[in-house]
Amino acid sequence: MYDVVVIGAGVTGCACAMELSFLNTTVLVVEKEADVCCGTSKANSGIVHAGYDARPGSMKAKMNVEGSAEMEALCARLDVPYKANGSLVISNTEEGRAKLLRLLEQGKQNGVKELRIVEKEELRKLEPHLVEEACCGLYAPTAAIVCPFELTIGMAEVATLNGVEFQFETKVEAIKPVEDGYVLTTTSGEVRAKTIINAAGVYADELHNWVSKKKRRITPRKGEYYLLDKEVGNHVACTIFSLPTKAGKGVLVAPTTHGNLLVGPNAEDGTDKSGTNTSRHGLQEVLEKSGRHVANLPMRQVITSFAGLRAHEEEDDFVLGEVEDAPGFFDCLGIESPGLSSAPAIGKYLASLLKNKLGLAKKEHPIRQRKAVTRMKDLDLAQRNAWVEKNPAYGTIVCRCEEISEGEIMEAIHRPLGATTVDGIKRRTRAGMGRCQAGFCLPKTLEILARETGIPMEQLTKNGRTSSYIKGKTK
Numbered sequence: 492m493y494d495v496v497v498i499g500a501g502v503t504g505c506a507c508a509m510e511l512s513f514l515n516t517t518v519l520v521v522e523k524e525a526d527v528c529c530g531t532s533k534a535n536s537g538i539v540h541a542g543y544d545a546r547p548g549s550m551k552a553k554m555n556v557e558g559s560a561e562m563e564a565l566c567a568r569l570d571v572p573y574k575a576n577g578s579l580v581i582s583n584t585e586e587g588r589a590k591l592l593r594l595l596e597q598g599k600q601n602g603v604k605e606l607r608i609v610e611k612e613e614l615r616k617l618e619p620h621l622v623e624e625a626c627c628g629l630y631a632p633t634a635a636i637v638c639p640f641e642l643t644i645g646m647a648e649v650a651t652l653n654g655v656e657f658q659f660e661t662k663v664e665a666i667k668p669v670e671d672g673y674v675l676t677t678t679s680g681e682v683r684a685k686t687i688i689n690a691a692g693v694y695a696d697e698l699h700n701w702v703s704k705k706k707r708r709i710t711p712r713k714g715e716y717y718l719l720d721k722e723v724g725n726h727v728a729c730t731i732f733s734l735p736t737k738a739g740k741g742v743l744v745a746p747t748t749h750g751n752l753l754v755g756p757n758a759e760d761g762t763d764k765s766g767t768n769t770s771r772h773g774l775q776e777v778l779e780k781s782g783r784h785v786a787n788l789p790m791r792q793v794i795t796s797f798a799g800l801r802a803h804e805e806e807d808d809f810v811l812g813e814v815e816d817a818p819g820f821f822d823c824l825g826i827e828s829p830g831l832s833s834a835p836a837i838g839k840y841l842a843s844l845l846k847n848k849l850g851l852a853k854k855e856h857p858i859r860q861r862k863a864v865t866r867m868k869d870l871d872l873a874q875r876n877a878w879v880e881k882n883p884a885y886g887t888i889v890c891r892c893e894e895i896s897e898g899e900i901m902e903a904i905h906r907p908l909g910a911t912t913v914d915g916i917k918r919r920t921r922a923g924m925g926r927c928q929a930g931f932c933l934p935k936t937l938e939i940l941a942r943e944t945g946i947p948m949e950q951l952t953k954n955g956r957t958s959s960y961i962k963g964k965t966k
C-alpha cells in the first residue's frame with residue numbers, strides 16, 4: 492500500500508510528487524500516457540503570469556503569485572529554461588484604460604510587484620513592433636516565460652531521484668473507498684493507497700465524481716496556436732496580451748524560451764476531452780486576432796500549429812484540498828491558466844496538506860537539484876570538444892534545425908525516467924522541434940532509440956499505444 496497515489500503526471504502532479512519526495516513517505520504516480528507531460532502541460536503558452544488576472548482572494552490568485560515568485564529559483568535548481576521577459580496588456584483605445592486600471596488595482600490587491608501603466612512613448616520603446624493605435628498598456632516586469640516540458644520533466648526526475656515511482660500507460664478506471672484508504676482499479680492492475688491526489692487535468696471531475704456526492708464539472712476549453720520559426724523569435728520581447736475577456740486572456744504574441752515566436756490561443760468550449768486537434772476556424776480566429784496589437788507579424792514563418800485544453804471548472808477557481816465527503820482524497824482540479832505558473836505553489840500546498848494528514852516527517856537530505864541533458868549548442872568550442880573527446884556521439888549532429896547531437900539523445904534515454912518514445916526524446920532534447928519538424932532526423936532518432944533501448948524498431952512509437960511509425964518492411 493502506498494501512502495500517496497498521484498493520478499496524472501502533468502505539471503501539477505509532478506510538482507506534488509516532487510514536494511512529497513522531500514518527505515518520508517511512499518508515493519506512486521500513475522499516468523495513462525507513455526510519459527510525463529502528455530496532457531495540457533505540453534500545450535500552453537509557457538507564460539509565468541505575474542498574477543493580476545485572478546480574482547483577489549481566490550486560490551488562483553494566491554497560487555499564481557506564490558508560484559511565479561518561486562519559479563526563477565526553481566528553474567535554476569532544475570536547470571530549466573526561464574526568462575524574465577515581462578508582459579504588457581495593450582489597449583488601442585483610451586476607453587480601454589479604465590480596464591487596465593482595474594487590472595492594475597487587482598494586481599496590487601493580489602500582491603503583484605512593480606506593476607504599472609505605461610504610455611504610448613514608453614510602449615514604443617519597449618516594443619517597436621506594436622501597432623500605431625496602441626496607446627497605453629499594463630506593464631508587469633515580473634512576468635516571465637518558462638519551458639513547460641522541461642519544468643515538468645525536471646520535477647518528475649527529482650521526484651524519481653528521491654524514490655517516487657512512476658507507472659506509465661496506466662489508466663485509473665475506478666476508485667473504491669476501503670477501510671484504510673482506497674483501491675484503484677487501473678489498466679495495469681489494482682493499486683492500494685492511503686491517500687490520493689487527483690491531478691488528472693481535464694478528467695479530474697470524472698475521478699472526483701466517483702468518490703464524492705458533490706459533483707464537479709470540467710469543460711475542456713480549447714486553445715489553438717501557431718508556432719513561428721526562430722528567425723522571427725525576437726519580433727516582440729515581452730509577452731503581448733489583449734485586454735482580457737470572460738473567456739480568458741485572449742490571443743497573445745510571445746517569444747518562447749527557445750527563441751521561437753508563439754501566436755495564440757483562442758478559446759472555444761467543447762465536450763471532447765481528447766480533442767487536441769487544430770481546426771481551420773480556430774486557427775483562422777487566431778490569425779484574425781493576432782494582428783490587433785502587433786504589426787507585421789511574420790506569419791509566413793509558421794512551422795507548426797497545435798492545441799491544448801484548459802480544464803475549466805464551473806466555479807472558475809482552482810479546487811485544491813481534501814474532498815469533504817471522501818477523506819484522504821485530495822483534489823487538484825480545475826487547473827486551467829495560470830496552472831503552469833502556479834504549479835510550484837500547488838505542489839507545496841498539497842504536499843503540506845498530505846504531511847499533516849499522514850503525519851509525515853521531512854527527509855534528512857533529499858535531492859533538490861538535477862542537471863538537464865547537455866545542451867551542446869550552448870557550449871563554447873572548447874567545452875564541445877571536451878564532450879566529443881569523452882564520447883564521439885556528441886560530435887554527430889542528428890537534428891540539424893536545433894543542432895542536437897546523438898550524445899544528447901542517448902543521454903535523454905539513459906537518465907532517470909528516460910525517454911522511451913520519439914516525443915519523449917523531443918521534449919527532453921528538442922530534437923525534431925525545429926523548422927523541419929523532424930522531417931530529416933526522425934529515421935536517425937528511431938535508429939538510436941531502438942539501439943539504446945533494445946525495443947524493436949517496429950514497436951517504437953511517437954507517444955505510446957498505437958502511434959507506431961513502422962508498419963512493415965518493403966522489399
Ligand SMILES: Cc1cc2nc3c(=O)[nH]c(=O)nc-3n(C[C@H](O)[C@H](O)[C@H](O)COP(=O)(O)OP(=O)(O)OC[C@H]3O[C@@H](n4cnc5c(N)ncnc54)[C@H](O)[C@@H]3O)c2cc1C
Nearest residue numbers: 499501502503523530531532535538663692714830831832
Ligand atoms: C491554451 C492554453 C494555454 C495556457 N497557457 C498557460 C500559460 O501561459 N501559463 C500558465 O500558467 N498556464 C497556462 N495554461 C494552463 C496550464 O497549461 C495548465 O493549468 C496545466 O498544464 C495543468 O496541468 P495539470 O498537471 O493539472 O494537467 P495535465 O497536464 O493535463 O495533466 C493531467 C494528466 O493526467 C492524466 N490522466 C487523466 N486521467 C487519467 C486517468 N484516469 N488515469 C491516469 N492518468 C490520467 C493525463 O494523461 C495527463 O497527463 C494554459 C492552458 C491552455 C490549454
